[in-house]
Amino acid sequence: MDGIIDNDLIVARVRALIADAVRQPVAAIPLDVRVDGSELGIDSLGLIKLTVRIEETFDITMPDLAAPGAGPLGSVREVAALVAEQVAARQAGGAR
């Protein structure tokens, strides 16, 4: 993804990727639902594929799911915030 993207756009894109992953309309994905919880029902392969899609889309590196002590992914909003943080870091790095 090129150019400066704002946080609302990131939330919308992340939500759309999650909706794709569970084959649901975007409106069916509440922002506070846990991405790796039973409500969405994404299995471990689904989470891996989603993470790779997010990395491809935003040109960032997501936290290592296999790291010792790796925490759960959190809500849609939290994942979007994490992405926004990474995108901001990349853009700050790229501007140097």
Added chain:
Amino acid sequence: MNAIAHTRAEREANLRSAADQREHERQAVAAHYEHSPEIFSLVLDSRLAYATGVYADPGEDLETAQARKYARIAAKLDIRPGQRVLDIGCGWGSNLLYLAQHSEGVFHGITLSAQQREEALRRARAWGVAERVTIDVCHVEDLQLAPESFDAILFSGSIVHMHNRPAIHEWVGRTLKPGGRMLISDCYFPVQQRGDRDSAATEYIFVEALGYCRLIGLAEELQLIERAGLDILHVEDLTRHYAQTLAHWIDNVRRNRRTIEAIAPGFAAVLQQYMTVARMSFARRTALEYMILATKGAPTVDPGAWPIAQKGGRS
């Protein structure tokens, strides 16, 4: 054909005739390795090992860890001048060419991929060992070799693709000369099942990404080796090392995502996804990596004399 099946892919394999399964492996497994060597050169170490490295400490880089692995395999196989070595599933020549450069042995490799053969032979010429190296595109079960005609047989990351293990071990037992060595470096299931072996993730890595894989228990493999008349000399766990190797490969896929996508659209995601499944399996020890050394008759090396670091000391 075989008793215990752990996964859907294995159950399907058990329903095929041996000849049909061989044909299935030839097609399904080769597909992954037929991708451009240029892609793998962006992801793997400079010799293109598609197997675990050996790390002295977790901070080490991939090139160092693979170099240590090559040297370790060379020490274990202990190839003397003129000895004949067979590398089953030689890939792009990682171990085979290292061993050719570091011994005066004579080498034959087989792979299911013509692309791999071509790249390995190109490297053999560039590195001045071509006169002692031959490579064929061939399924292991189609090899026609005289009994007791080889001094060493190597399977690095390849036996996992072979369903018909009893036949393969019997063949190794026949083909090795007395004093011959076999080395396997590959992936096994723990006997006490941890994790779901019929999960979408297992199916993805074993079938969708890699064509066909059959993980058995370490003890099952060792028993087949012993039944074929070999003695087990040394077994070591490299599970943590494979998790580390995969972390390096995944980072390299990330770094080169655009280039890989330009060569083979969709393949960067396949690599990152299957490597992440594998990395998580090794990190959680739902899959285990072992290096096995066995001999036919009296051993030429003595594992009891190999260095193990003393407490507070260095190896």
